[in-house]
Amino acid sequence: MDLNLVDSYDYHLPPNLIANAPLMPKESARLLVYEREKNKISHLKFGDLAEILPPCEIIFNDTKVIKARIFGAKSSGGKIELLLNSPLNDNKFSAYIRGRVSVGSELVFDKNLRARVVECCEDGLRVVEFSRDNRALSSHEIFALTDEIGHVPLPPYIKREDTKDDESWYQSIFAREAGAVAAPTASLHFSEEMLRALRANHGIYYITLHVGAGTFKPVEARDLREHKMHSEFYSIAQDTADILKSDKKILGVGTTVTRTVENFARNSARCGACELFLHPNNPPIRQNYLLTNFHLPKSTLIMLVASFIGLEKTLEIYREAVEQKYRFYSYGDGMIIL
Template sequence: MSNILDPLKTSSYDYSLPKELIATHPVHPADEAKLLVYNRTTNEITHTKYKHLLEVLPKDLTILLNDTKVIKARIFGHKQSGGKVELLFNKPLPENEYLCMIGGKVKEQTQLLFEQSLEAVVLKLNDDGTRIVKFFQNNQEVDFLSLVDIFNAIGHLPLPPYMNRSDEKEDNQDYQTLFAKNYGAVAAPTASLHFTPTLLEALEKNHTLDYLTLHVGAGTFKPVDAQDILNHSMHSEYFEIPQKAQMLLDSTKPILAVGTTVTRTIEYYSRTAKTQGECDLFLNPINQPLRVNHLLTNFHLPKSTLIMLIAAFIGLEKTLELYHLAIKENYRFYSYGDGMLIL
């Protein structure tokens, strides 16, 4: 048995999910989503809904959320030579250069043309399949804030590939959190998509609640390719922790992290004392949380760094046990799916 479930082996984090349990649209209202609650102290499992979250949370708690905002990061255009092209923006780099994924064959110096006179020039092809590009509009380099405006005018929300559909009008609201503020993400911090104004208000009234920012990158969906999880090269994402949130982290008060992005940001801070920069922390059973006490999260892809993060909290065997239980109970999985609360 121990050979099969080796927490260092990527294959141990695999599970079979019936296709019909992949949520392609959210439930409405959002807090009707199901919630599996696992209490580590009592080893008790409870099935409830997000709207009853306050009833299951410990009383004295600091809640931290991610206020990143998703850019319409997928744009369609064509090469100067004529072939169609799809570009997925990932993140800004120094000197107005940007990391992107490009569908279709491109070479260095390939020029790509889009609506609103937006042009992209491919500067470098990276080994991992990403591309470094520079954007121009009317022969002027485009800075990040201007680029966000253009993308939001001509682009599409980058729904995760497993939804297997194009974005729809409703996604403009459904795939942003109620408190999304700082543009920069190409994926939503999905644990927060279940909050309704009523639920958020109730949480604010009963608990200390604050925000930090981590711009979720496309790497969040990337499965771990290495056989040994410790050989995985973790993607990095820009984060920022405001002073008030930092003070809460420096206190001894128990913390509920809403989502894996908040968890990684807090844990990176607890290890480095950095309040902004690039977070590339890989949490797993060998690298467990130091500061986060409780986690509210969705159900994640097999063999992903995110399911390994869950195992950092509760161990590999318990993670798989809860995932198999969620499948048996017809929980909906992934970004628009149901959630799990680890106490």
């Protein structure tokens, strides 16, 4: 099994195991537990986490998902769909646009929001500049407008339109820093009751990484060493940075936290662009434990899981999860590596 071949990270998932909505209450979701020292797999509920978690500090991602999908039309005619990706300098945004556009295309949306395409990138992204009443808009103004006219950017494998319920379902209870276009989905399982139980014996800290649409981008290279990782903005509060510099054990809740923690471990930068790609040949050097959902075959996210426990064990766990009929992906169940 070649660790560098993307095809090595494939597995079979019956479509009926893809979750289209979360379980309620949140802590009723299932949790697969893998203990490395014992080489043991067990099956619990998320609500059991406080009882089984060893001494450690817990780090969450407090990014907030914006209503990043907006529908409009070209000023010349023809419908388009725009998915915000991330803010850029000079009040510009990178975005994915469904519908044929070129540099100079003018796009019109509700609330008199307009966008002009200023660059078409080779990776499918478009750079756009938003305005309203002939005035350029800041990212905060755009977020406020999309909150009125936009839609929750559900992942492409959820084959339905977003609903009002998704506005709370697809958001963690501690989301506060607006800017993500995809949720840090391991965090979706946590209720206030769970946080209270965890705080009794564990410190809780936060980072911010604004998840971009690139998280769903397939790995198109045959060899993962040729894959160019997408870039996402992150920031780390000083108290969190202090914990990361200590020798205390760390549980990262989700792959976004993990990449941020490991990025900091490599360059000590508390903010910037995270482009770190973790895989078995580039394993973690700081984070001890990982809590995460189940991920797409051949994705950078399943490769990140394999960076903790190896490819063979990762595929074994995923086969077990399929056999046990776990619910997969963003609204699904999860696993913890201890």
